[in-house]
Amino acid sequence: MTLIKFIEIVAILVGAFSGFIEARRKRMDLVGVFTVAFIAAFGGGTLRDILLDRRPLFWVTHQEYAIAIFVLALIASPLIRTLRHIVSERLIVIADAVGLGLFSIAGVSAALDANMPLFIASMMGVITGIFGGVLRDIVCNEVPMVFRDGKPYAICAFLGNWMFLLMGLYTSVSHDFALWSSALFISVLRLITWKFDIQMGR
Amino acid sequence: MTLIKFIEIVAILVGAFSGFIEARRKRMDLVGVFTVAFIAAFGGGTLRDILLDRRPLFWVTHQEYAIAIFVLALIASPLIRTLRHIVSERLIVIADAVGLGLFSIAGVSAALDANMPLFIASMMGVITGIFGGVLRDIVCNEVPMVFRDGKPYAICAFLGNWMFLLMGLYTSVSHDFALWSSALFISVLRLITWKFDIQMGR
Amino acid sequence: MTLIKFIEIVAILVGAFSGFIEARRKRMDLVGVFTVAFIAAFGGGTLRDILLDRRPLFWVTHQEYAIAIFVLALIASPLIRTLRHIVSERLIVIADAVGLGLFSIAGVSAALDANMPLFIASMMGVITGIFGGVLRDIVCNEVPMVFRDGKPYAICAFLGNWMFLLMGLYTSVSHDFALWSSALFISVLRLITWKFDIQMGR
Numbered sequence: 001m002t003l004i005k006f007i008e009i010v011a012i013l014v015g016a017f018s019g020f021i022e023a024r025r026k027r028m029d030l031v032g033v034f035t036v037a038f039i040a041a042f043g044g045g046t047l048r049d050i051l052l053d054r055r056p057l058f059w060v061t062h063q064e065y066a067i068a069i070f071v072l073a074l075i076a077s078p079l080i081r082t083l084r085h086i087v088s089e090r091l092i093v094i095a096d097a098v099g100l101g102l103f104s105i106a107g108v109s110a111a112l113d114a115n116m117p118l119f120i121a122s123m124m125g126v127i128t129g130i131f132g133g134v135l136r137d138i139v140c141n142e143v144p145m146v147f148r149d150g151k152p153y154a155i156c157a158f159l160g161n162w163m164f165l166l167m168g169l170y171t172s173v174s175h176d177f178a179l180w181s182s183a184l185f186i187s188v189l190r191l192i193t194w195k196f197d198i199q200m201g202r
Numbered sequence: 203m204t205l206i207k208f209i210e211i212v213a214i215l216v217g218a219f220s221g222f223i224e225a226r227r228k229r230m231d232l233v234g235v236f237t238v239a240f241i242a243a244f245g246g247g248t249l250r251d252i253l254l255d256r257r258p259l260f261w262v263t264h265q266e267y268a269i270a271i272f273v274l275a276l277i278a279s280p281l282i283r284t285l286r287h288i289v290s291e292r293l294i295v296i297a298d299a300v301g302l303g304l305f306s307i308a309g310v311s312a313a314l315d316a317n318m319p320l321f322i323a324s325m326m327g328v329i330t331g332i333f334g335g336v337l338r339d340i341v342c343n344e345v346p347m348v349f350r351d352g353k354p355y356a357i358c359a360f361l362g363n364w365m366f367l368l369m370g371l372y373t374s375v376s377h378d379f380a381l382w383s384s385a386l387f388i389s390v391l392r393l394i395t396w397k398f399d400i401q402m403g404r
Numbered sequence: 405m406t407l408i409k410f411i412e413i414v415a416i417l418v419g420a421f422s423g424f425i426e427a428r429r430k431r432m433d434l435v436g437v438f439t440v441a442f443i444a445a446f447g448g449g450t451l452r453d454i455l456l457d458r459r460p461l462f463w464v465t466h467q468e469y470a471i472a473i474f475v476l477a478l479i480a481s482p483l484i485r486t487l488r489h490i491v492s493e494r495l496i497v498i499a500d501a502v503g504l505g506l507f508s509i510a511g512v513s514a515a516l517d518a519n520m521p522l523f524i525a526s527m528m529g530v531i532t533g534i535f536g537g538v539l540r541d542i543v544c545n546e547v548p549m550v551f552r553d554g555k556p557y558a559i560c561a562f563l564g565n566w567m568f569l570l571m572g573l574y575t576s577v578s579h580d581f582a583l584w585s586s587a588l589f590i591s592v593l594r595l596i597t598w599k600f601d602i603q604m605g606r
Contacts, residue, residue, distance in 0.1 A: 050454060051450075051454075051461065052459075053457070053459045116464060117464070117467045118467075119467045119470055119471050119474075120463070120464050120467050120470065123470065130435075134439075134543075138542065138543065138545075141545065142545065143430055143432070143436075143543075143544060143545045144436070144543065146435060146436075147427070147430075147432045147433065147435055147436025147439060147440070147543075148430065148431060148432045148433060148436055149433070150433045153435075154435040155434070155435065200433050200434055
């Protein structure tokens with residue numbers, strides 16, 4: 001298994017678990033737990049692909065992820081309890097930050113492939129990174145957390161997306177280097193802002 | 203009028219009425235009543251078609267349904283009162299169960315036409331069957347009922363969808379037989395779980 | 405700058421400001437303020453284009469609007485305070501009514517270009533005119549205002565859309581005359597219903 005595949009799996013699972021937790025908090029049944037987890041994991045990329053008119057969707061060509069989330073949803077309650085004992089909050093934040101970096105830059109890349117202008121491409125990257133959580137919160141009848149907690153989550157993605165775009169425009173580094181360094185930049189920036197509990201002004 | 207057309211009309215009307223009732227409960231005006239009924243009736247199939255990138259949408263080629271819902275929305279309040287006197291809850295549940303069966307299998311069928319893999323096709327069938335109600339509840343600012351009431355509504359659709367898929371893979375029965383028997387299976391299963399008030403564990 | 409460009413800009417800004425105000429009321433941060441304003445400004449046209457399968461989306465080919473809303477979101481709080489002093493409610497209602505007329509008719513026109521039947525085209529016009537606000541309210545976890553305030557906002561758009569459709573069918577006036585007179589009709593009707601505080605019955 002390649003490194004990028006491993007990161008992808010971990011990032012999808014972290015998204016799905018955020019859905020498990022939110023759905024259980026809302027006392028949802030199996031159907032709700034699965035659907036909310038699915039939306040949390042794939043909602044951002046799906047919205048981006050609908051806006052860009054890209055098909056097939058990621059989870060259509062990788063139905064193994066949908067099946068995995070379905071199986072995990074069946075054991076969501078004991079799973080959440082078990083994971084709370086063996087996985088620290090720190091580890092979840094790290095995995096989520098890695099996923100944010102990877103998915104945001106993948107979103108920008110997809111938007112550039114579809115000939116989007118620069119600012120729109122940077123937005124598509126942020127949408128990919130955060131709208132899974134936004135749609136999860138809407139389905140759970142909450143004001144989306146990422147819109148109100150004042151933490152620079154989307155901002156980290158936005159800055160890294162521009163780093164990626166500007167490296168492509170103004171430097172001669174390879175596409176791969178630009179992609180990985182920008183994704184890493186987002187992840188590290190997110191972890192720094194988390195570590196020092198940095199808040200945006202309102 | 204063919205049988206399938208009759209079932210289709212009844213199922214769409216049942217969806218629309220669920221929207222009328224929910225919208226009136228939220229004290230919505232004519233615009234809200236029409237929109238919520240329209241979303242309840244067509245939201246599931248529309249979301250499926252957007253995900254599959256199928257056009258034209260069902261209600262675009264059948265604008266008579268949109269017009270019918272519009273006319274009914276104009277008289278929604280007296281209509282609801284009248285129907286409550288002459289139509290029993292039992293009849294509504296039966297009509298809804300028939301619609302669930304028909305639309306779920308139609309959704310699976312559409313997904314197979316679009317070359318979806320099996321698990322995704324079974325999901326598309328469930329989406330077709332339940333997301334009208336999900337979107338109705340989101341617009342009405344409620345946690346979707348089908349995600350939290352613990353009743354195996356979506357599960358019935360899911361099981362019937364797999365019956366349809368497996369009959370196509372492993373038996374030599376005709377497509378029509380597979381389609382109708384699976385739709386009937388969903389409807390009957392739904393009615394049994396309703397009759398005996400069967401709940402999923404959480 | 406042409407007149408239509410000027411109206412377009414004003415109408416988009418009015419939509420965005422409705423998002424700024426709603427997002428601030430919900431105590432959202434910069435990310436929420438920008439996203440809600442963006443959805444309020446472009447949500448209706450985007451939903452219409454997804455339903456019609458039209459690409460590229462308006463805001464993709466006009467990224468300057470997205471950039472403008474982003475810049476304004478950075479100064480949303482002082483901006484709202486300042487505008488409340490120098491812009492009367494009357495002026496906002498007028499600008500909004502002009503936008504409603506323009507966008508509704510533009511929506512009908514786009515639907516006719518995509519060969520939609522008449523009733524669906526009239527609905528697409530209303531969707532273009534009102535769903536920015538609907539999606540804004542859903543993201544802000546509110547029952548959409550336009551569905552419950554009993555004011556004939558969508559009705560004005562609906563009637564004007566039919567004026568446009570019928571002029572095209574049954575008169576020999578030019579397309580431009582039909583378009584502008586119908587948009588003007590919507591705006592004036594909206595202002596009359598506002599001035600006399602006309603309510604729909606429920």
